[in-house]
Amino acid sequence: MTDPNAPAVHARGVTRSYGTRTALDAVDLDLGPGVTGLLGRNGAGKTTLLRCLATDLEASRGELRLLGRDPRRAPERTEIRRRLGYLPQNPEFYPHFTAFGLVDYVAVLKEMGGRRERHDEVRRSLDRVGLYDRRHSRVRRLSGGMRQRLGLACALLGDPELLLLDEPTIGLDPEQRIRFRSLVSEMATRSTVVLSTHQIEDVAALCRRVVCLDRGRVVFDGTPGDLVERAKGRVWVQRERPREGVTTWRLADGRYRVLTPGETGSSAAEGGRVGVEPTLEDAYLLLTGVERNAR
């Protein structure tokens, strides 16, 4: 029934619409082990895609296979859910629960065996996100970053084969973000991790593959290096305020950083421009902002 070598995520023409609005438009994707970064503006369809992958939403059209199974069929969906971890955007909890009680509740819902094994797994999960010492605190007493980590602890229960994280680093301080990265890269040695984020640094640090969404469509799918390559020759630094640079901001030293869409080098001499090496962030901005406006 299921092919063990099947990619964790296999999507062909996956479309999801809400009434007349199309949130996902014919998405083709194959995802395997490792971390895949999902980039895109707000409303680009990242959360909808993750919810489809999490079996929370059904695709309106198209073929979707998760861990080699069909999420439309109830028994197979249950099987997918046993191997799935999902951190929703802004997760909410029962505020009167303790941290331990909440993760334990999710563990029961994940059908984790006897009480002893379940409690041990809950402790391990809380320890991995650095909340072990707060396990007896009520959820309402936890800070935003701690709640985010609590959601992560729920998602990590039972080492899922497919781990879906929607904006996981919101509310984490820099030190916790480093811890989060090492946790995710450790998970990625065995599992397929999909990470939706606005934090380009997280993508640069963790992902060997980037998928960019724009208005429900995949506009880029490749390595971070490929994405940066696309921006080569389109990033400049200059003294005067640019006239036709679409995306620009002023640097600390008073010069302007300019991202130019379209063909390269045409106006290289203008205004004392100096070409610089693009970063992943430049490439992302060019892809989602500049190219779109120019189209």
Added chain:
Amino acid sequence: MTWHLTPAQVHAYASHAVDDVTAMSVEAHLMHCAPCRTLVPADQEWIDRSWADLRDVVDRPRPHPVERLLRALGLRDGTVKLLAATPRLYRAWLVSTVFVLVCALFAAHALPKGSLVFFLTAPVVPLAGVALAYGRGVDPAHTLTSITPMAGQRLLFLRTCAVLVPAVALCTLAALMMPSPTTPWTAVFWLLPSLTLVAGSLVLCRWVHLSLASGAVGLLWLVSLAVLGSADHTTPLSVVAPHTQPWWATALAALTGMLLLRLRVRTT
């Protein structure tokens, strides 16, 4: 302490390779000498295992009184956890249920045709609880739990039970406190309609959100009461009259059958 054991002596002692007198001497020393105790070789794996066993007893979270009650009733640990984890609105519903029933009782005792109020509200009380039991919007942790294997039908039915049992208990209690029923049976005539309404909303929620389904069913109930009330030769009370009970029973059986069929299709 003026003298200390050598590591070799401690190792020999720990591996049971010394004579009785030496063992006594080592033990007498170890009892009061912390530095020498650290020389006793520790089997890390054994310590971890031993601590895990110990922690499981020591660090067990204190169960909520409700959980303790449910466990005393003989329910499984996982089920207890699921039943005790009810949305915040549950308590509000419980409080308002008591309030509504007290009002109905008051009306029944004080007003001429007051018992009508009870017979017409009692079936809606469990329905309101079911509407608030499960789903996006009413359950704050829904996004976190909706993608677990237990979510969906199983959790829905469990939550429904968590609502039905106290609701039916409270309504029965209230029914027994009604003014002089002609027979004890008239006090429970609300029960079948009530269960039928709940089953109806559960069947409906296959297609729409549970809250919406319960609302629709509840509305249907109120509308039919109003129609009966406005007609000349009928009263709303005839919905719960003895001769209608077989009809309610048939409807309930049909709806329950549909639910069971769906549950079987879903799980196999």
Added chain:
Amino acid sequence: MKLFRRTRRRVPPYGPESPDPELLAAVAAGESGALEILHRRHAPWLRARLRYRCSDPDQLDAALQETFLAVWRNAGSFTPRPGDTDAGAWLWTIAIRQLISQLRKRANRWIADSAPEPYETIGDASAEDMVLLNIEHGPLGAALHSLSPELRAAIQATVLDGLTVREAAQILQIPEGTVKTRVMRAKARLREALT
């Protein structure tokens, strides 16, 4: 409810290097982390020592488990002498008694557990303890060597392990009267050897 929570004892700070009394105070305040440190610190030597008194590893582990559970429940009853930073002797008395109750459970599995007996220590244990600490270096070592194994076991149980006559009888599996006579004879021999 709120008031009750607020009056809960404040947890004293502790770490892996804290002395035993501080850790026990934290355990008494409900800190399982402090119990873990105590467990890591004391379980190995307690286990090694219990192994000389019981060869069944399952009973031994069960006794140790019960020992630390007793510590968890009764940490507040530990009262250190001023300046004493070590709870080794206290832990040992708990451990050996838990071992005895384990052995008793095994022996009379069908008999309800009886209440603990009143203490009935014989001899001047602490003074003799001080002498025993120097077994290897004093003439007592030679004297102990000359004792028969039975007499030595009686001395070990009552003096070294600090057991009552009844407890010693249970662990040695001999009648109480025999324990008393053996201890008296052993002490007489030792006194003879030392004078």
